[in-house]
Amino acid sequence: MLEINGLSVSVAGKEILKDFNLSVAAGEVHAIMGPNGSGKSTLSYVLAGREGYDITAGSVTYRGQDLLALKPEMRAREGLFLAFQYPVEIPGVGSTTFFKTAVNAIRKHRGEKEFDAMEFLKIMREKRDELGISEEMMRRALNVGFSGGEKKRNEVLQMALLEPYLAVLDETDSGLDIDALRVAADGINSLRSPERTMIVITHYQRLLEYVVPDYVHVMADGKVVRSGGKELALELEEKGYSGVGDKAEAAA
Amino acid sequence: MGRSISLPYAAKFAASRADLPGGDLSWLTSGRNAAMARFLELGLPSQDAEDWKYSNLSPLAKTDFTGPNQKAVDLARDEVAQRFPKDSAAGRLVFINGILDSSLSVLDNLPTGVRVIGLADAMTAESDLLKAEMDAMPLLNGHALAALNAAFMADGGLIILEPKAELALELLFVAAPDICAVAYHPHISITAGAGSRLALREQHASLGDTEYWSNSVTAMRLSEAAQVRHYKLQEESGRAWQTALTKASLAAGATYENFIVTTGGRYSRNEIEIVLEGKDAFCELGGSFLLAGEQQVDNRLQVDHIAANCTSRQVYKGVLNERSHGVFQGKTIVHRDAQKSDGNQLSRALLLSPDAIMDAKPELEIYADDVKCSHGATVGELDSEQMFYLRARGIDEASARSLLIAAFMEEHLQSITDDAARDWLRGAVSAWLQKPLSGGAS
Numbered sequence: 014m015l016e017i018n019g020l021s022v023s024v025a026g027k028e029i030l031k032d033f034n035l036s037v038a039a040g041e042v043h044a045i046m047g048p049n050g051s052g053k054s055t056l057s058y059v060l061a062g063r064e065g066y067d068i069t070a071g072s073v074t075y076r077g078q079d080l081l082a083l084k085p086e087m088r089a090r091e092g093l094f095l096a097f098q099y100p101v102e103i104p105g106v107g108s109t110t111f112f113k114t115a116v117n118a119i120r121k122h123r124g125e126k127e128f129d130a131m132e133f134l135k136i137m138r139e140k141r142d143e144l145g146i147s148e149e150m151m152r153r154a155l156n157v158g159f160s161g162g163e164k165k166r167n168e169v170l171q172m173a174l175l176e177p178y179l180a181v182l183d184e185t186d187s188g189l190d191i192d193a194l195r196v197a198a199d200g201i202n203s204l205r206s207p208e209r210t211m212i213v214i215t216h217y218q219r220l221l222e223y224v225v226p227d228y229v230h231v232m233a234d235g236k237v238v239r240s241g242g243k244e245l246a247l248e249l250e251e252k253g254y255s256g257v258g259d260k261a262e263a264a265a
Numbered sequence: 266m267g268r269s270i271s272l273p274y275a276a277k278f279a280a281s282r283a284d285l286p287g288g289d290l291s292w293l294t295s296g297r298n299a300a301m302a303r304f305l306e307l308g309l310p311s312q313d314a315e316d317w318k319y320s321n322l323s324p325l326a327k328t329d330f331t332g333p334n335q336k337a338v339d340l341a342r343d344e345v346a347q348r349f350p351k352d353s354a355a356g357r358l359v360f361i362n363g364i365l366d367s368s369l370s371v372l373d374n375l376p377t378g379v380r381v382i383g384l385a386d387a388m389t390a391e392s393d394l395l396k397a398e399m400d401a402m403p404l405l406n407g408h409a410l411a412a413l414n415a416a417f418m419a420d421g422g423l424i425i426l427e428p429k430a431e432l433a434l435e436l437l438f439v440a441a442p443d444i445c446a447v448a449y450h451p452h453i454s455i456t457a458g459a460g461s462r463l464a465l466r467e468q469h470a471s472l473g474d475t476e477y478w479s480n481s482v483t484a485m486r487l488s489e490a491a492q493v494r495h496y497k498l499q500e501e502s503g504r505a506w507q508t509a510l511t512k513a514s515l516a517a518g519a520t521y522e523n524f525i526v527t528t529g530g531r532y533s534r535n536e537i538e539i540v541l542e543g544k545d546a547f548c549e550l551g552g553s554f555l556l557a558g559e560q561q562v563d564n565r566l567q568v569d570h571i572a573a574n575c576t577s578r579q580v581y582k583g584v585l586n587e588r589s590h591g592v593f594q595g596k597t598i599v600h601r602d603a604q605k606s607d608g609n610q611l612s613r614a615l616l617l618s619p620d621a622i623m624d625a626k627p628e629l630e631i632y633a634d635d636v637k638c639s640h641g642a643t644v645g646e647l648d649s650e651q652m653f654y655l656r657a658r659g660i661d662e663a664s665a666r667s668l669l670i671a672a673f674m675e676e677h678l679q680s681i682t683d684d685a686a687r688d689w690l691r692g693a694v695s696a697w698l699q700k701p702l703s704g705g706a707s
Contacts, residue, residue, distance in 0.1 A: 061657050064649070089659035101654040105672025114668070115658035122659070154672075171658065 014039045014210050015179060020071035021235075022052075022059055029055045031235035033071070039178075040207040044221055044246060045214045047232035048254045053214045054098060056232075057183040060212075061095035062088050076178065089115075090122035094177035096168040098184040103155040108167075111155050112137060116174050140173045144200045161188035162197075169200040180204070181212045186220035198223030218250040269308025269409070270323055274330040274448060275301070278416055281332050285419055287388030292396055300415035307409035319592040319624050320534065320563045325506060330448035330478055332419070333362035341441030344472055345369060348439075353685075355433035355466070356381055358422050361441050363449025363479065365420045378430030378461075384421035384452055395423055398454050402484040403514045403540060410508050414450040414482040421452035421481075426461035428488070433464040438479065440471035440502060448478040455485035457493055457519075465495045466686060469529070471502035478506040485512070487519035489543065494522045496686040498693050500529035503558065508534040517543025517572070524681050525564075526690045527554040528697045533562045541568065541575040541603075551681070552581040553674055553690070555697045556589035563592040566610075570603035570633075577607070582677045583614040584670050585621035592624045597638060599631045606633060610640040615647065615673055617666075667698045 015037040022030040029052045037043050047053050059066050060073065062085035073080040080088060103111070117127040128136065141151065144166050156164050165185055172180050182201065186194055201224050205211070213224055221229070221243065229245040230237045233254070239245065278301050287293040309326060310317040338361045346369055351357055358381065359369035365383040372381055387395040405411035426432055438451065457463050469479065479501070487493055493513070501507050507530050513521050525535050539548045554562045568577040583591040593612035614623040625642035647669050655665035674694050681687040 061653075063653050063657075084662070085653060085656040086659050086661050086665075089657055095657055097654065097657075101648075101650050103651050103654070103669070103672060105675045106668055111655075111658070111668075114660055114664070115655075118659040118661070118664075175658070 014076055016072075016074040018072050018074075020059070020073060021069045022055060023067045023069055024055065024065060028069070029235055030059070033236050035230065035237060037210055037212065039210055041228065042205065042211045042213060042224065042226045044226035044229045045212060045232055046216070046218075046229060046246065046249060049216065051232040052235040053232055054183055057095055057098075057181045057212075057214055060088075060093065060181055061085060086118070089175070090119050092178035094172050094175055094180045096165075096172060096180065096182040096185050098187065100156050100164040100168055102157045102159075104157050106155045108151045108153060108155050109134075109137070112171065112174055115171070119175055137174065141170055143203065144170050144173070145196055146170055162190065162193035165189055165197055166193070166200070169197050173200065173204060178208065179210045179212070181214065183214045184216065185213070186215055186217065194220065195223060218246045221246045268311050268313045270311050270326050272309045272326050272413075274325075274328075275304060275413065277331070281417075284332065285417070286385040287392070290388060290392050293388065293392075297416045300412045303406075304409055304412040304416060307407070307412060310409055316565060316594065319590075319594070320532070320561070325478065328446050328476070328478075331443075331445045332417075333364055333447050333449050334443050335364070337441050337443040337447075338362055338364055338366070341439070341472055342366060342369065345439050345441070348472070349437055349468075349470070351435075353433070353435065355435050355464070357435040357437065358383065359437045359439070360420065360451060361439050362443065362447050362477070363420055363438070363451050365422075376431055378427035379432045380423070380425040381432075381434065382423045384423055384454075385419060387423045391423070398423060398425065398456060401456070402454060402486060403512050405482065405484070405510070405512060408510065410480055411482050411510050414452055414480055414510075417448075417450040418452040418482075419450065422454070424453065424455045424463070426457045426463055426491075428458035429460045430458060431462045434466070436465065436467040438467075438469045438481075440475060440477045440479065440505060442473050442475045443477075446476040446478070448480065451479070451481040453481070453483040455483070455493070457485065457487045457491035459488040460490045461488075462491070463493045464683060464686075465493065466689070467495065467497040469497070469499045469501050469507065471505060471529075474502050474504055476504040477502070479509070481507075481509045483509070483511040485514075487513060487515045487521060489516045490518040491516070492520045494683055494686070495524075496681070496683070496690060497523070497525045498690060499525060499527040499533055499535070500693060501533070502529065503531060503560070505530045506532050508536075510536045510538070512538045512540075513548075514540045514542050515546035515548065518545045519543065520546070521548040522682060523549070524551040524686070524690065525553075526693050527552070527562045528556070528693055530562070531560060534565070535562065536565045537567070539568045539577065541570050541577065542572055544572040544574045546572065546575045547577070549578045549680070550580075551578075551677065553677055553694060554581070554583040554591055555674075555694065556583070556591065557586040559588050561590040561592070563594070565592075565594040567596045567598070568608065570597070570599040570606040570608060573603055574605045575603065575607070577609075579610040579627075580677065580680065581612050582674060583623065584617065584673065585614060585623060586617040588618070588620045590622045590624075593642070594626045594628075595640070596628045596630065597640075599629070599633050599636050599638065601632045603633050604635045606636040606638065608636070608638045612642040614644045615670065616644060617647070617670075663701070671695070671698055
């Protein structure tokens with residue numbers, strides 16, 4: 014469902030991803046781990062279509078399409094979802110209004126009937142109850158005045174509402190205490206399905222205790238230096254990134 | 266004062282004086298003559314004058330303006346009635362090309378303690394009252410366009426609230442097509458007695474894309490603890506010139522709230538001068554402007570803190586697309602005895618195009634030592650991180666822009682106290698956003 018081949022990406026003339034390769038099949042959960050500066054977040058932004066990244070080589074095929082040719086909104090409508098590491102505060106835009114606009118944009122694209130206000134509120138109530146998000150939070154402006162944990166849970170709520178085929182979770186665990194982490198992980202796990210693929214980007218092994226991946230990849234200096242099963246995460250926990258792969262050592 | 270521009274239209278004063286109402290009132294005639302002499306001395310403001318440095322009025326001198334023509338007014342009446350139906354319980358004054366239309370206006374069933382009279386009618390039937398009211402109003406000496414208004418004023422309104430009286434009033438100004446470009450000079454005089462409350466809703470619109478010049482003066486006097494809420498929607502024709510001056514004096518404990526939404530006009534000057542004469546007076550001047558094409562708005566505010574313990578706020582927010590030009594000139598003067606003054610000014614603008622221009626000049630002049638004053642100005646573009654976040658959720662670029670612009674304005678609209686007025690003005694902002702925005706939208 015996702016094929017990344019020989020992808021090289023520069024930001025302001027500096028090469029961040031270098032001949033990056035990754036192949037992900039439908040329904041799988043892949044973890045991407047690596048030290049700071051290894052290119053993990055760049056990968057997530059490039060997949061979601063953020064401006065400012067120069068693709069210098071390679072290709073990304075998503076569900077049979079050239080992903081890089083699509084605008085960000087088209088990628089989202091085609092079922093790609095990025096849970097932001099730093100969700101953006103947007104004063105003046107109500108959370109509920111935003112969610113409804115986003116859900117209906119995607120439903121319309123899929124040829125499904127758009128929700129009216131009542132239908133939408135009902136669906137949102139169910140999903141937010143599961144994630145312990147209060148109604149009061151939804152009445153606030155988007156992410157404004159939310160704690161770090163609330164922002165991350167809000168990202169998971171959006172994922173639940175938008176029902177993506179491919180979810181890229183960028184450091185969804187950062188800034189969460191253990192209780193908040195568990196709530197977020199439960200939310201993520203409840204969305205696992207044979208039709209839904211996830212790429213979980215994380216610095217620490219902690220999240221992977223709850224969201225158990227099928228594969229773990231270690232990134233260093235803009236490329237995957239080692240891949241393995243879930244036990245690789247445990248090995249990293251023990252030895253740190255410096256013990257994994259020669260290049261990783263050089264980069265760390 | 267520098268160079269000024271001579272205005273050929275002013276030369277029509279001698280010929281048109283006979284057609285202006287109140288010709289039999291010697292005080293009015295001499296007042297008009299004196300005003301014209303003052304205007305001729307001052308001339309049309311040029312950009313050499315500090316208050317006008319961002320505005321080029323010279324095209325006004327090149328346009329052959331004439332006075333309104335009754336025939337054009339009569340022809341427009343049905344369309345005005347249809348396009349602008351009365352939809353509230355408030356009293357209403359409707360002006361077509363600056364002339365009060367009595368059939369469209371609603372002045373019966375006004376509350377007790379309230380008088381609302383058309384200015385031309387007052388010149389005929391209530392000249393003593395009119396003279397007394399005008400004499401009591403704050404002076405507008407040295408203001409060229411106010412002098413032009415005083416010379417040419419043909420109609421307007423005389424509004425008087427006795428102490429404790431309450432009134433909701435709509436002022437609708439519609440420009441109708443005429444053979445030539447029309448110039449008119451509405452003059453509104455408002456006296457709000459002690460503890461009275463006035464909700465004033467002022468709308469400026471046009472039938473068709475006509476060129477005209479509306480040069481209005483609104484003078485008001487708020488007695489102790491009077492409250493005036495003055496909301497204005499300015500959606501003139503894209504070829505219109507509007508120069509509007511509002512001057513208000515506030516006695517102790519009086520409150521004046523003004524909010525202007527400007528989406529129309531080729532050139533608009535919203536000028537407000539407030540004098541806080543009594544202690545504990547409060548004024549809040551808000552404005553939103555949303556412009557495109559070659560439109561320009563020049564918002565000039567001046568608040569004089571004369572008495573102690575007064576509060577003033579000036580907040581203007583603009584959205585500028587294409588080659589439009591926004592101006593904020595806010596001045597707060599805290600005089601020597603105005604201790605414990607609280608004054609702040611804020612100008613924020615969002616530029617949607619690299620060719621749009623915003624000039625902001627917030628100024629504080631403080632002569633008292635115990636005051637709390639602040640000012641600020643920001644100019645920016647739409648936040649690219651916010652845009653990306655919205656688009657990454659499937660919202661197209663044009664909708665994301667609209668959402669962010671609406672959010673930028675919504676915060677500001679929240680400061681409008683009156684719910685119905687807020688909905689009314691928000692409707693105008695939404696209507697502007699419904700129009701396709703150029704520049705970047707796919």
